[in-house]
Amino acid sequence: MKLVGITSCPNGIAHTYMAAEGLNKAAQEKGMDIKVETQGSIGVENELTEEDIEEADGVVIAADKSVEKSRFEGKPVLETDSSEAINNAGALLARFEAGEVETYGAKTGREKANEKIEEEKSKKKKKQNPLYRHLMNGVSYMIPFVVVGGLLIAISLSLGGEPSADGLAIPEGSFWNSINQMGNTAFSLMVPILAGFIAMSIADRPGLAPGMIGGFIANDGSFYGSEAGAGFIGGIIAGFLAGYIAKWIKEVKVPEIIQPIMPILIIPILASLAVGLIFIYVLGAPIAGLMEALTNGLEGMEGGSRILLGLILGAMISFDMGGPFNKVAFLFGAALITQGQPEVMGAIAAAICTPPLGMGLASLIFKRKFKSDEQEAGKAAVAMGLVGITEGAIPLAAADPFRVIPSIMAGGMSAGAIAMMGNVADHVPHGGPIVAVFGAIDNVLMFFVAIIVGTIVTALLANILKKPTMEGS
Amino acid sequence: MDIEALLHKEAVDTALESTDKEGALKEMAALLPGSVLSDKQQFLRDVHARENEGSTGIGFGFAIPHAKSNGVKEAAIAVGKSPSGIEWKSMDGQPAEVIFLIAVPQENAGDDHLKILQQLSKKMMDESFRHSLKQAETKQQIIDIVSGI
Structure with a gap:
């Protein structure tokens, strides 16, 4: 007999491990196989994999706090506290031998679909490398600034702009000019916030000030005699530099008397000086040059290369549905909105929603290719697609990745390329039909053409690749 | 880091005077050197709070009261033996003869000390380890047994 177990206790210092040892010893005496995951203050150790759980004949949970059980659905699950496993592990395991343990309940398809998304997300989180995690921390704080800036500027231009020699211009002193300035303020905070929260993710609070100051300097070319500034790439570099410098200073051993002023005084000052000076004298100008080349390159792009960019972005957006790519x-795309290139985000916004929309559509039309719980997941996917959450396709992709991922990539690529050709622009860093509702899309018609074509391509290809299910329904 | 770093020599007592749980906890917390606790009262409150969530009397005559506490500066262990045994509301009803008091800081820099406590906990389930601790008569014997994990 093969079992899996989980142990956990309030502090996660002692009982967790004693209970695990108790179960291991009892299983050894009975000639059973057991693998016990410990959820202690060190973190999760000896983590149960999906295969472990799949192969197990039963699950014993010896925990004094609640433990996530959804992954044990359909298995006999015995729940008890840690002291039972410490003192009476033998008797606990005997109940599995006697077949007395009840099977853990089944759930509806939709609940399962949501759990699957959470599960995949948390799996990805665990696999994430720290650099990516720090970067994403910065990005998540930056996004609202880009949203506010992008929307306010787009609205003030469309409602308050008057045609002039160089395109739409908002008259000085008008109401819409104020709104436009607010939007610009939000944009100018974007890079400092990005850098600040990257640094804070690395070095905690002492990293925030050096990160934001470094980010501000990176973004403002006047510090180092450049017109353009080092933009978001400079901000990312400033954030990492500030974070690691602050962290490094933090680790220096200092006399106890200085310790209290380290996080508020010494670390912020030294790290800010270091990052600021590095940018002003060394990194600023070259990175600014690089950014300029990037924006000029994008501006100068013609037909073929624009389509290629749309294809690549569409493929990246759909390939891992919310993962690193x-x-x-x-x-x-989000960074280029603030560099005056919202077309890139336009292509991305179209591709963001086609995986869930396309797979949702496929599950509704081609019912015999999808199990009943997948059909439930499909309905949820449509809802998520409409509001631009690519992750909605995960339950359907996880069930059959080698057939689904190529389908959604083809759909995403079509959407990206069409949006690029149609000059779709998106002024906020978010995707799906919802952004058009908020008025952030230029060329709304082509935006929807891109989404519809991408959705249909996804659904048709999924139907061709997927095999009928064995399920009777 | 190994267990010697957590078990200070002065924090071992082969004959606790207290006959009840509260007294024993106070007595043992006083054994911990000044570098360990910044706020003894806070630490004791947290230990009691943990006891209230469920007794740390693990049975077999052993108890391992412990807390993650703001009153703790660095992780440490105190070991006390009670010749008469102390009622600890253990699972098996037996009084506690060997008591490990474990102090862990609320915010910790690394998890080395947790790894050691993890090993100690595992060892606690080993009958021969428990037996030799019960037999131990001197401070040095206790230190040697615990260091042997």
């Missing part, structure tokens, strides 16, 4: 493409 998706996030990198997304960050690229």
Whole structure:
């Protein structure tokens, strides 16, 4: 007999491990196989994999606090506290031998779909490398600034702009000019916030000030005699520099009397000086040059290369549905909004929603290719697609990745390329039909053409690739 | 880091005077050197709070009261033996003869000390380890047994 177990206790210092040892010893005496995951203050150790759980004949949970049980659905699950496992592990395991343990209940398809998304997300989180985690921390704080800035500028231009020699211009002193300035303020805070929260993710609070100051300097070319500034790439570099410098200073051993002023005085000052000076004298100008080349390159792009960019971004957005590839493409698009290149985000916004919409559509039309719980997940996916959450496709992709991922990539690529060709622009860093509702899309018609074509391509290809299910329904 | 870093020599007592749980906890917390506790009262409150969530009397005559506490500066262990045994509301009803008091800081820099406590906990389930601790008569014997994990 093969079992799996989880142990956990309030402080996670002692009982967790004693209970695990108790179960291991009892299983050894009975000639059973057991693998016990410990959820202690060190973190989760000896983590149960999906295969472990799949192969197990039963699950014993010896915990004094609540433990997530959804992954044990359909298995006999015995729940008890840690002291039972410490003192009476033998008797606990005997109940599995006697077949007395009840099977843990089944759930509806929709609940399962949501859990699957959470599960995949948390799996990805665990696998994330720290650099990516710090970057994403910065990005998540930055996004609202880009949203506010992008929307306010787009609205003030469309409602308050008057045609002039160089395109739409908002008259000085008008109401819409104030709104436009607010939007610009939000944009100018974007890079400092990005850098600040990258640094804070690395070095905690002492990293915030050096990160924000470094980010501000990176973003403002006047510090180092450049017109353009080092933009978001400079901000990312400033954030990492500030974070690691602050962290490094933090680790220096200092006399106890200085310790209290380290986080509020010494670390912020030294790290800010270091990052600021590095940018002013060394890094600022070269990175600014690089940014300029990037924006000029994008501006100068013609037909073929624009389509290629749309294809690449569409593929990245759909490939891992919210994972690192998706996030990198997304960050690229979001950053370029503030560099006056919202077309890139336009292509991304279209591709963001086609995986869930396309797979949702497929599950509704081609019912015999999808199990009943997948059909439930499909309905949820449509809802998520409409509001631009690519992760909605995860339950359907996880069930059959080698057939689904190529389908959604083809759909995302079509959407990205069409949006690029149609000059779709998106002024906020978010995707799906919802952004058009908020008025952040230029060329709304082509935006929807891109989404519809991408959705249909996804659904048709999924139908061709997927095999009928064995399920009777 | 190994267990010697957590178990200070002065924090071992082969004959606790107290006959009840509260007294024993106070007596043992006083054994911990000044570098360990910044606020003894806070630490004791947290230990009691943990006891109230469920007794740390693990049975077999052993108890391991412990807390993660703001009153703790660095992780440490105190070991006390009670010749008469102390009622600890253990699972198996037996009084506690060997008591490990474990102090862990609320915010900790690394998890080395947790790894050691993890090993100690595992060892606690080993009958021969428990037996030799019960037999131990001197401070040095206790230190040697615990260091042997």
